[in-house]
Amino acid sequence: MKTMKTLSGVLLLSLMLADATLGDIQKRIIGGKDCNDKERLYHVRIEWLNGQGFHYQCGGSLISDQWVLTAAHCRPTENVIKKHQFVPHVYVVLGKHPGSGHVKGPVKIEATDTHVHPDQHDIMLLKLPESAKENTITPVNPPDCLTTPAKKRKTEDSGKTSELKLGDTVQIAGYGGTQADSDGNRVDVSTTLKCAEYEVVSCYNINIQQSIKKQHIFCTKRSKVDTCFGDSGGGVVFDGDQLYGVHQGGFLIACSSPGIVMDVCKYKDWIWKTTHIPTWEIKP
Template identity: 35%
Template structure:
């Protein structure tokens, strides 16, 4: 299933290069407020030649929520977590995670959502509030997406896979256009869209926020050209029991 996800990404125009292969970018957004999203995490995974950068969210002093596609492991791969990237303090780097990523795979294949356990608690960073699943976003509701990638596209509005990252975390508002549904190989998703706005290479794994809580995680499904179709978002409420059990929340 991991191979299938990689093949889908390659089919959607993701390039692998010797510099940085960014997993989605925000287009048509704005600088996030300096006091918001302090829980945002950057994941950097490299094999010495290719570096993949994704987003994530600190939902517990020791746990990060992100996508399965963002994480690579095995011989030659090195992972690093960067905290406090949005508080303009230069970031705090943590090498590796404790144990293996916790995956959701009840059917025998990985849904595109994982939990990463940090080697030590982070007691001075605000946490992303988990959702109130009795009040989920409805069709037409506004949700906020974010990411660290570049804000431009290439010729003919084509998504770029190796542009320079934006100097400031970008936020963008979109409207929910499709409620929770099942789509293999990702899992349970909802979708959001807005004219001339998109999430692109670099934003996968970042939080989708509604009423100040994390209701979604940006998934990497992506067309070749920007603003062609709604953004796919892993539906956190569909996984909330697994999340709470894993991190020890009741």
């Protein structure tokens, strides 16, 4: 397999979002399995540089050879930068999965532009300075927002919708905490990319911040499977390769409450107008 070209650089930050502790909203996979070597190659790690070296922060998805989709809260605020005393530079790292057999060391790509949703919703686009076509990574496919995703259903629904149905199975991936202790707190750290399947569930009666309720979200949960700190921004896919969500976060106690996901279909028009990626254009 061809070794990917290393592109080094820095993602310059604009610190616009409200302050929040990193533990409030970022999560990692618990109860999942190792992703196989042929899936989730588009998954990226987002790291910041502090005095002790790299510190892992978020996940993201390569949606074209020049664009990454992630969560807006993955960009540290000024207060967080001062508290943790790290250089306000963030690196987008490709090729961590499936590991050293895929590339030699981290592949760092400088994002020259940062685009947060104009209404400050928790979704963000990062533009790379040059094409990543020379890499061996294939971008994730966009969602089919004009028809009901019914490939894995026993019966096909009539009509058109941009939403997943309750009970649909989606997949999320990430690095980090993979176990919970006796009190339900997340522990341990994984060096391999973990994949886990979730069911789409109702967000009704879930204790969600008012600012998040005003955004376009859906919720996921599965018994004994959860996410933990670090997986925020990672892609939530349906049918293996269609990006229907960006993982926003959840709760501090493992497996206790549904996770919150930004509904990509509701933001597809903004993504298209920002990136002009042909496959993301909404056509009648």
